Amino acid sequence: MMKIFDAEQLAKLDQLTLHSQHISSWELMERAAKNALHASLPFLKSKQQNIHVFCGVGNNGGDGLAIAFHLIKHGYNVKVYKVEFSKSASSDFQQNEKRLAEAEILLHTITIANFNEVIIAENDILIDAIFGVGLNRRMPDFVEALVAQFNKSKAFCISIDLPSGLFLNEAIPHGASFVKADVCLTFQLPKLPLLLPENGKYIQQFQIIPIGLAQEAIKNEETQHYFVDADFAKVLYKPRAKFSHKGTYGHALLVGGQVGMLGSILLASKAAIKSGVGKLSVMLPNSGKTNLHTYLPEAMAINHTENNYISFTELTIYDSVGIGVGIGKSAAVVAALAKFLVEANRPILLDADALNIISEHKNLLKSIPKDSILTPHPGELKRLIGGWQNDFEKLTKIKSFVQKYNLIVVAKEAYTCICSAKAFYFNSTGNPGMAKAGSGDVLSGIITSLLAQNYTALNAAILGVFLHGLAGDFALKNESEASLTASDIVDSLGTAFSILTDR
Ligand SMILES: NC(=O)C1=CN([C@@H]2O[C@H](COP(=O)(O)OP(=O)(O)OC[C@H]3O[C@@H](n4cnc5c(N)ncnc54)[C@H](O)[C@@H]3O)[C@@H](O)[C@H]2O)[C@@H](O)CC1
Numbered sequence: 001m002m003k004i005f006d007a008e009q010l011a012k013l014d015q016l017t018l019h020s021q022h023i024s025s026w027e028l029m030e031r032a033a034k035n036a037l038h039a040s041l042p043f044l045k046s047k048q049q050n051i052h053v054f055c056g057v058g059n060n061g062g063d064g065l066a067i068a069f070h071l072i073k074h075g076y077n078v079k080v081y082k083v084e085f086s087k088s089a090s091s092d093f094q095q096n097e098k099r100l101a102e103a104e105i106l107l108h109t110i111t112i113a114n115f116n117e118v119i120i121a122e123n124d125i126l127i128d129a130i131f132g133v134g135l136n137r138r139m140p141d142f143v144e145a146l147v148a149q150f151n152k153s154k155a156f157c158i159s160i161d162l163p164s165g166l167f168l169n170e171a172i173p174h175g176a177s178f179v180k181a182d183v184c185l186t187f188q189l190p191k192l193p194l195l196l197p198e199n200g201k202y203i204q205q206f207q208i209i210p211i212g213l214a215q216e217a218i219k220n221e222e223t224q225h226y227f228v229d230a231d232f233a234k235v236l237y238k239p240r241a242k243f244s245h246k247g248t249y250g251h252a253l254l255v256g257g258q259v260g261m262l263g264s265i266l267l268a269s270k271a272a273i274k275s276g277v278g279k280l281s282v283m284l285p286n287s288g289k290t291n292l293h294t295y296l297p298e299a300m301a302i303n304h305t306e307n308n309y310i311s312f313t314e315l316t317i318y319d320s321v322g323i324g325v326g327i328g329k330s331a332a333v334v335a336a337l338a339k340f341l342v343e344a345n346r347p348i349l350l351d352a353d354a355l356n357i358i359s360e361h362k363n364l365l366k367s368i369p370k371d372s373i374l375t376p377h378p379g380e381l382k383r384l385i386g387g388w389q390n391d392f393e394k395l396t397k398i399k400s401f402v403q404k405y406n407l408i409v410v411a412k413e414a415y416t417c418i419c420s421a422k423a424f425y426f427n428s429t430g431n432p433g434m435a436k437a438g439s440g441d442v443l444s445g446i447i448t449s450l451l452a453q454n455y456t457a458l459n460a461a462i463l464g465v466f467l468h469g470l471a472g473d474f475a476l477k478n479e480s481e482a483s484l485t486a487s488d489i490v491d492s493l494g495t496a497f498s499i500l501t502d503r
């Protein structure tokens with residue numbers, strides 16, 4: 001299970017690691033730098049390429065100096081800069097500085113007086129080790145100007161630990177610059193700003209670089225932020241029992257579709273079946289019944305009289321209910337949804353138009369059963385909780401919403417965030433090919449299916465989001481981001497599930 005920590009916690013882990021492994025901070029830095037160096041090598045085209053390593057005077061800069069030293073030892077063409085934002089350098093920085101001097105490697109000092117003399121060419125490599133997790137206020141103006149120059153250049157930029165300019169646990173001031181890295185090599189654990197869309201979208205990718213921090217210390221340190229990787233998902237997954245039958249895996253009900261919007265409920269239904277539910281019933285407009293039976297013979301359609309819209313149906317026999325995809329917002333549907341909310345006596349899944357109806361009739365919020373899962377995309381989320389100034393405020397607002405109404409919110413994004421009253425879980429799987437109509441319907445089907453199989457609501461949401469993204473990633477192996485469809489995601493669910501059983 002990957003935890004996400006703040007700067008203070010990271011510093012504490014550092015100390016505990018030094019203590020338990022009987023190593024010096026310099027040795028830990030050396031380990032981190034060597035691992036970052038190895039992760040950087042695939043991005044370097046040749047030993048002749050110009051590599052500029054920009055180092056601050058803290059420990060992030062110390063990492064930079066150590067990386068530069070080893071690159072030079074490996075025969076790379078490196079220019080090393082000391083970005084002197086302060087006269088007092090950390091002791092590990094100083095020790096690395098001494099090593100460079102002893103090896104007669106020139107260190108170019110950059111100050112307010114000469115920062116604009118740096119020349120970066122298109123095919124160069126930039127290594128950004130100016131600030132890491134220690135930045136706690138806006139960077140000095142000359143460093144911001146230098147960073148602006150990095151961002152303007154076409155050089156490939158590798159940030160060490162955190163792109164310089166980003167704060168670890170709060171929003172940066174409006175207009176403040178930060179390094180828009182092509183790749184960020186972050187130590188041991190993911191960092192929150194890399195997972196949030198507002199600035200994270202400018203960081204093309206990040207890689208987690210293990211540096212052997214004490215596992216016991218990580219385990220003991222509490223957090224409210226988690227990163228959901230395959231190990232995490234495997235722990236949640238419940239393998240199927242040998243002596244089981246369809247009743248063991250529950251009976252799910254999906255409610256969705258209106259005339260012209262039948263595809264959504266069909267996709268959700270197929271995703272539910274492909275995610276292991278014992279039985280699936282579908283409430284869709286009568287005019288869609290034939291389509292359902294043709295598309296998905298495994299599903300059962302509910303008998304009702306409405307040809308164009310869904311209507312209410314008794315819920316007592318179902319183990320889970322998912323409502324909302326493609327239902328529209330007509331008065332009859334609003335009334336049916338209100339009844340569903342009142343009659344449901346266990347957590348349900350609400351998506352799409354169900355969320356839009358709730359946003360327009362906020363009085364419905366208090367009828368939603370405790371622990372129900374809401375899966376809004378950013379637009380739907382805004383309608384539900386109101387706007388936000390920045391991503392950190394968004395998380396705070398989601399949390400108070402979740403706590404006020406006892407819900408679970410799945411805020412769909414590149415790193416979808418599942419928020420419970422106690423914690424945030426950021427998903428690690430998925431790709432931009434999934435940003436398409438139909439993809440969310442598939443997610444609704446998966447989560448409703450897991451809910452019926454007796455997963456807790458929180459685990460159904462976390463595991464469902466993980467599997468959905470993973471299936472999308474497998475589907476991409478035979479597709480491109482442009483061509484990937486929601487149906488491709490459904491078709492790859494089998495491969496995604498097989499990862500969870502692979503222990
Ligand atoms: N436990 C870990 O994860 C390890 C961390 N290491 C490195 O250490 C880094 C953290 O080092 P530091 O704590 O020295 O912090 P940084 O190197 O990120 O920042 C340097 C220092 O500058 C000061 N500062 C903050 N904002 C400033 C501003 N706007 N203007 C001027 N000065 C400012 C602070 O005192 C800060 O500690 C990590 O990001 C990582 O690169 C590695 O060496 C290996 C181990």
Ligand SMILES: [K+]
Nearest residue numbers: 128131162164
């Ligand atoms: K950095």
